[in-house]
Amino acid sequence: MNSEGENGRMRTQARPVDRRSEILRHACALFARQGYGGTTVRQIAEAAQLLSGSLYHHFPSKEAMLLDILEEYFAETVVRNRTALDGAEDAVAALRGLIRASLTVIAHNPDAAVVVVGECRRLALSDERFRWLAERTAQNNTVWHTVIAEGVRTGLLRSDLETETIGYFVQTSVWAMAQWYRTHGRxxxxxxSGLLVELFVRGIAEPHAYRRGDLRGILRDAAPVQWPAGASAALGNAAGRPARSADGADPRARIGQAAGLLFARQGYAVTTTRQIAELAGVPVGSLAHHIGSKERLLGDMLAGFFEELLAAFGRDEAVGRGPSLRMAGLVARTVEGLAEHGVASVLLLNEATADDVPKAEISRLLGDVEGVWTRVLADGMRDGDFRAGLDAAFVQRVARTALSTSSVAYPGMEVRHLTALYQEVLLGGIGARPE
Known part of the structure; x- marks a missing residue:
């Protein structure tokens, strides 16, 4: 349909369906950048160059926009998973197909992938209107652990696997790549997907290049656990160890724990200093004395995490062990650091773009962490301890992403079991030789 513009020339009006898609595109970009809770209808309308009232002609609410985004994402995932499994000759080929399908969905709509990764758990646990997300996620998880079970049954995968847990581990590790994987990269x-099969499946395949522990013993009690419904009851860390009591803990430590939990449950943007103070059990007026500001707290938490991680890496390196043990140490120190810094560690890393966070400092520290991983991988390849031809930069990023999922995926697992799981799978994936 055409209409005449102010200058007398004819212009084409966007069809309603196109306008609706355009609004969803802008909403999705905003949700990905600043969180669902931190985005307003007015911001979406401004991005789409509409008045707020006009936007309601297309969508009754912000929630309706999010529902459309999530439903479309899961629908595409189901279709691509089915296609991937059709005709797969064995479980390893099926796993490769599922990984490729996930990466394709991420590449097709990276903003929606970020929204799904960042918002699904939060919304499913905190908002009755989004409880269906837990069911959708569980259905997707079932596909993965069914494939793992078939691999165990046919002898392609290790017989000591807890299929539900390993399926969840691989699937969440791949989905978490939504935060950085883009097809315009390498x-x-x-x-x-071929590289990820090498990295993940080699660690659980028969015959395997590396084996130290019995995964059945590690994973027996490792079914994924949901966070408690009550935030105050969950004030603890990723390893399931309770935080110290309010009377015995340092106020700043309690503030950090409370902030981490709130950032994870509802997002950084919508968390207020009053909420942090109430959960930490400190007067709102004294919060500025302890942390300065919410933005400064986030920056300090990120910097503290990286600094402690680098210090632990340095202590291990000074012992002078070979590449396999050094890699095992990187895994262990990272899992321990995530546990020590609370359930929100991985989500905090994704908040590093917040305007008032000291980006230069965080980028430098993150670069140092990446450098340690890359050097250990390169040393292992040079010495023949790891498979030749590994892309060290890609492998270390995938490995750290996989480790980060542990801070929210398995809050019921003990640190030593998480460490053993990741050491067994990742070291096997890079072809390490036991020392």
């Missing part, structure tokens, strides 16, 4: 979904 690898397209087909190439990347």
């Amino acid at each position: 690898y397209d979904p087909d190439e990347a």
